[in-house]
């Protein structure tokens with residue numbers, strides 16, 4: 539199998555698999571228990587939090603584990619609305635967020651909040667100036683993704699966070715960094731965002747783990763789940779140690795090599811772009827400034843046909859975002875991509891496992907088996 543759908547999920551790395559197995563077979567104690575077996579699990583959980591925090595450039599005591607990126611996103615949005623909703627009812631986000639954000643916004647609109655959706659340009663970029671024009675006195679939350687999961691565009695998060703805090707000192711700035719974590723260098727401590735969402739299974743960790751960074755600027759934040767007081771009282775429930783230890787192992791392994799990894803991925807993506815640009819009938823969508831995401835259209839060949847042809851050649855790519863099955867991509871629509879191009883779009887996404895041979899096989903299959911269908 540040639541796996542080129544790494545923005546949907548990544549192959550768990552050996553370190554993560556070993557950590558998950560260890561937590562299931564050896565270190566399966568309850569971290570809240572008061573005997574040595576439990577205390578040892580609590581110690582490992584602390585180590586895991588330090589590892590994820592180190593990869594994020596965060597203070598360990600400000601990293602709170604969740605079950606996935608979607609949960610972190612929901613917590614950020616609903617928590618802010620709950621905490622600050624009395625002060626103001628205005629929220630700014632973008633028209634090309636993941637549905638983990640957009641559907642929360644729709645729900646909040648139904649509850650009386652007013653949401654401004656910043657529109658991307660043709661490449662999927664959104665400028666800090668566009669945000670500046672949208673900020674208001676009653677803005678309580680700005681939520682902008684770090685990397686768009688279809689266009690591969692990278693938002694100027696540090697600049698946007700700074701601007702938000704300057705013009706709306708009481709507003710909260712959240713970034714969904716699910717596609718940016720270990721792909722775009724950032725340090726949570728200095729980025730300026732108050733809330734940052736990340737996910738384990740996008741960085742070669744297991745599914746079932748994510749985290750929300752809550753900056754020390756936010757002295758208190760509404761808990762996500764009430765109960766026995768785990769995660770500092772923010773997210774109760776016995777910690778899912780297998781997934782969390784796996785997440786930490788993946789973050790630690792990824793953190794060691796990510797600068798070389800992203801340089802390599804960027805080289806492969808540039809090579810892919812150059813090869814595809816040379817093929818008449820292929821259209822590349824979006825900025826693809828991130829090292830790992832490329833949206834490709836072959837107008838005239840429906841997305842599903844291309845996916846089937848690639849699958850027959852053993853190649854996995856996705857129809858835009860895997861999370862938006864059956865709908866015309868809201869991201870490409872917001873970018874003003876033509877309907878014909880949207881209906882033939884698929885996303886290629888790379889990881890540190892991707893090789894030049896994978897890229898060449900993809901290009902060969904497109905040239906030999908898809909383009910003749912136009």
Ligand code: PLP
Nearest residue numbers: 606607608636638687716717737
């Ligand atoms: N945010 C973005 C930008 C994503 O790409 C995804 C997943 O594709 C998510 C959030 C959701 O993450 P998870 O699958 O961990 O819930």
